[in-house]
Amino acid sequence: DTQGVSDTEVVIGSVNDLSGIFAAVGVPAVNGANLRFDEINAAGGVHGRQIRFVVEDNGYQIPRAMQGYNKLLNRDKVFAMLLSLGTPMNTAGFKLLDPKGIPNISPLSASVQMLQEPANNKFTGFSSYWDQVQAGVRYLAGEYDSKEVCSMYIPSDFGKEISDSTKAITSSLGLSFAAETTHKPDELDFVGSLTKLKSAGCDIVTMALGVRQGITVVGTAKKLGWTDVKFLNTSAGFLGVVAAVPGGVTEGLYASAGWVDLTARADDEVPAKFMADYNAKFDKPASGFSMLGYTAADTLVRALEAAGPDLTQEAFLAGMESLSYFDALTDTDITYSADDHRGTDDIVISVVENGMWRELSRQ
């Protein structure tokens, strides 16, 4: 008897941020996943089982996240976790998931810790912040003969991973790490920090900030007349709205992420259908994170299918590890295997041009 599985139903859980500072990430992602689950449920479910997706709001607070886990694991008896948000919340959650062997699929955190040992029940959707920064800085340094690399980050594990990665790649490329600044999530003025970075002569600045802050930083730099610098965002700032800020504020901003932007491909068939469906269901335009949510749910559905009608944890893990397909929505290959628990290995580097993300390079 496997927890969360009955003849007619399989229960999937998620501890997400629906009201806190990362609600801009969590909400569209959960919506995207729900879109996929509704489709499959309408089509009769997976092996006759309906998928029930139970989401607990953590408001980006660990104590509330733990209550969410308590409910999902001990009351709802979920079969697997999907899209749980927040690095610290996820790592805390592993303490509960691992003893029961509950799979954790595509968490909304690109931290390397998402695949920490024991890794057999953990799967991530896309590349880590670490890898994204590595690839991004390498690309920019190669293209533009940059010398000085800098970093702006929120003092959290998300920020730390990005700044650490920046330092690592800087030294391995033989560049110099010139300066760093730290920021609170509620900071709104970056003149001081940018003046500092400018006077340090930064050519590349990696950013690990809130979405709204990222926009302000690029805008402020322009205002200060500092144009010979490349700002590099990660997947955490890779959103359509960032590119679409009126007045071309974010023009020339780079991002290194695990997928290809959605709005830029609005004319392609699969993204177009997704955007239309999403808009019809939620009355909001689809964003990159809604796409991510949809894709993650799709991955889970595929793994459930591959696991066969006799659903057990082992069968499911085997199913996950057997997946290998091209996902037209994110325009990437998704492959898992026994020693590869990361879906998309691609890292896509894009830049804002004319209010859209344009793909520059893919690795």
Add this chain to the structure above:
Amino acid sequence: MGDALLEIKNLESFYGPIMAIRGVSLKVEKGQIVTVLGANGAGKSTLLKTISGIMEPEKGQVLFKGREIQGQEPHRIVQHGIVHVPEGREVFPLLTVDENLALGAYTRNDKVGVQRDREMVFDYFPILAERRGQEAGTLSGGQQQMLAIGRGLMLSPEIMLLDEPSLGLSPLLVQEIFAILRRLNAEEKVTMVLVEQNARIALDLANVGYVMEIGRIVMDGTAERLMQSEDIKAFYLGHQEAGQRGERRWKRKKTWR
């Protein structure tokens, strides 16, 4: 008796479960000074608060010029011309003496009258004029009491409810205050309900008196009549100087109980 200016019928007021006024009725004629006497906790202040709307009665009526006003918001009651000078001063501590007085005239729009009344108040209490700019909270106790009375006068009321106006005032000022009240009553025809511990001076000023005990009116009558009553003499006027000092006191039983 003519039509009463203020009439209270069978009023009951509570503090949560505690019944502080138990069916009080009284009448105040226009131009009269009515005094309410009573021991501590008898409910005198509660009665005044209920009239001025600071408290809500549970039962009964307050009629002002024949109209029911009980339960109205206190500022509406002030607009009718009923002014309450509360017990315990209640000045605005962080505002200056001048500002406190200005607030007394909040409901008035006649600049000239307000100015005249301010002069009058300063005339009555020269120390207030001297301390115009001082924050009211730093005044001495008695000075605050003067300010509270002065502020009440600034409202130019038709009827004044005065709760222990002599509290904390020097003997000289007590005489002055009562002289002022007498003048206001005589010249401006201000009707007054006066609660006082100093029963002698209160009865001296008033036309009519009521005596309250534990929330009830236990005695009423003209001031002269009350002044003759043995009980009043014993308990409110302090006539019977209980024996020599050092002797244990005994308490006479009040006959109205």
Add this chain to the structure above:
Amino acid sequence: MEVLQLLVSGLANGCVYGLIALGFVLIYKATEAVNFAQGDFMMLGAFVTLGLTNAEHMNLPFWVAAPLAILVMAVLGYLLDFFVLRRLFGQSQTAVVILTIALGFVIRFVAGVIWGHEPQTLESPLSIGDINIGGVVLGMADVAVIVVTVLLTLFLYQFFQRTKLGLAMQAASQNQMAAYYMGIPVKRVQGLIWGLSGATAAIAGILFASKGAIDPNAGLLGIKAFAAAVIGGFGSLPGALVGGLIVGVIEPFASRYFAAGYSQIAPYVLLLLVLVFRPNGLFSQVRVKKV
């Protein structure tokens, strides 16, 4: 030059804190309550304007939308008092604090439902264009913030100092019962101040949104504005502005000259330092009770 730029940007920034702090101080001055939802009011004001003016919403001209939004927020503030806060009249201020904190939850939720959680940008004429004076750059929005904040502070200061209503508001905050004895309609007066603070929040929101993007969590800024108000001496309107400016100016200088990890704590360390030396803020409104 660099120092001048930092200073000027800091001042513009400080004015935003000052504006929110004004909202706190208004309420405090007239009711002695502390409105923990003031930051969320600001966010709501910004979103209301955005909803009225942005092309994908109602698409009104900005100069129509802005006054309209201010009006809407004023009415909202008044109604909030009328239907909710008035029921707490005379109850302890902690109850009001908790109520406004909970209100903040609700406002954020509502804003999230209506406008989503992704950052949005207000289509404001103020956000276009910079002014460059001898190398010191200042956005139009910054200029607007500075001008509006200074004017608003002066206006409110005069209002409290010179008008009868302003005086009545102060009286009501010091002694509600005595204010009633003077014939001041205390509840209505307090309703008015909530309306006024709603309007102030809307102004702050519009200017804030002109400086950058907004999302339902933008109200978190209120905490720093709190610090500003306290530095100024909670209850003093010029104090709110001065406090705001101090916090605003310290920030860019700290980020410029302090090491990473230390710079972002500067405003709070400053707050604590000010309080150690002046426990009631710079323009103290607290007195020792005379006994």
Add this chain to the structure above:
Amino acid sequence: MSLLEIKEATLKFGGVVAVNNLSLSVEEGEVYAIVGPNGAGKSTVFNLISRFYQPFSGSITFDGQNLLDRAPDQVADLGIARTFQNIELFDHATVLQNLLVGRHRHRKTSLVEELFFAPRVRREEIAHREAVEEVVDFLDLQPYRDKMIAGLPYGVRKVVELGRALATGPKLLLLDEPASGLSVEETQDMRWWIDDIRKQMGITVLMVEHDMGLVSSVSDRVLALADGAKLAEGTPAEVQADPAVIEAYLGVGAV
């Protein structure tokens, strides 16, 4: 040596000279009254003794010790207790608890003992309680023992405040207008109490009062104060007969 001695004390608030080069001495065992017009500086003298205000100049000694060396909270330890003109009780506590706070200076138990409510804490509590019950009996406060201050009538609060001061077991009791707001009957009680406090308990009393009846019936000496300075001093009869006092304070038709 006098119990309390104030020498040439001066205190100003801005332009207001509240206490002006004032000297006075209170002898052990007497009842000493201060009278004077409103704003004369009577309460300010009390506040100087309580160390709430620091005099600009002058000295205050109590029992031979320099009071100005002491912090406000140490004044009670020396054996000085006071009441306030406008009543300062702990409103959200019962009468009993208020009186027990008066015993604060006698506590000997440590934090840890109290945390574990060690037997000594219990013993001390019961001792405090016995001391307080004596005060309750003395002032007839039995009916109010467990009542919250917030709902008590003004007159009862005045008595509770007196009780709280007595519970500290003072040598010197400062009473700021003990009879204001009291009815004639209650003032009568107050008079007996002050008498007993002095005679039976041996406590020296320094009081400010406007009720001349009370002042003349209980006090040994009276000081009349005006504008912070001494106007007259002597027996109640002497002071009341002083023309300056009549002029500034009592008025001609004295009540």
Add this chain to the structure above:
Amino acid sequence: MRILFKTSYNDDIRLFPDRWTLAVYAALLALAVLLPMLLDEFYIGEVTNVLIWAVAGLGLMLLTGQTGQVSLGHAAFLAIGCYTNTILIEAGLPFIVAFPLAGVITGIVGGIIAIPALRLHGIYLAIATIALSILADDIIVLLDPWTGGVSGKFPAVITIFGLEIERWTMPVRFYYLVLVVTMICTLFYRNLLRAPLGRAFAAVRDSEVSATAMGVHIARTKVKAFGLSCMITGWAGTLMGYYAGAFNNETFSLVISITLLMMIVIGGLGSIHGAFFGAVVVAFLPQALSIAKGAMIGGSVAIPGLETGVFGLILILFILFEPMGLYGRWLKIRTWFELFPFARKDMFRRQKSYLKTERLR
């Protein structure tokens, strides 16, 4: 109605005023002990959580409810307790020593922090403590070598004389541990209230002027209040750390501080019951809402953040319904039953009340 005849002064300072109360609390304790036999793992987890919050609430209540000092920074002390305990255990101390010590150290730190805060009142203290809460986050990051910085720490399995206790794999054992700590803290709290210090707290809260005149050293009393409050809070923080199984700089955030204050106000300031009532509301209500929503419209998200929104709305209703907190309401209900059938319907109507400035001290 029960009428008590007291025959000695001891009656007034007993832990339980009378037999009946003793019986009620004994029954409550028995229920608490038997609870794991009645509830499943999920509910035991939730009850544990409520108890932990109640302990934290007791900590803050001592300061805010008893001494009148509003703190919006108590999450910082949760953090200090939690980190100290883990660091001590990592240094080799057994839990049975490290845990009490963690609280004591937090108390000492709290007392020291209180010294500059002594002159602050009301909103100034509240905002200063907000700053404390915010700074705690950064300080934890800066103290990386001890705290593990942003990566945080994972508390080891508790062993008490060889008995292992772990939140997730042994929820019942952990529940009993929390229950014992809760009882000890409640007892300490009760003891303080019936001792001189508790009265000094109330004196400082109600009137600093007359407390001083009675010989209460305001500063020292406040420092003690801070210290004791922080000690209890530190223990709660430690338990929270165990409950979460992981913590870092973001765990004990300002939101937690605010929630704590909200909790004690809604529960009822100044009473032990208030801390418990508040904990039930604040710690369990969101969960209850989530369960209710699951029952009504299925688990998946219809409106994001709905629970938080509804939670806010319910808190507003709580405050409007009873600004004195749930404990106040509880007392009224109890009085009603005690007086039954003589209680008047309108007996508990609120008489109009008015506020005066708190800007005078």
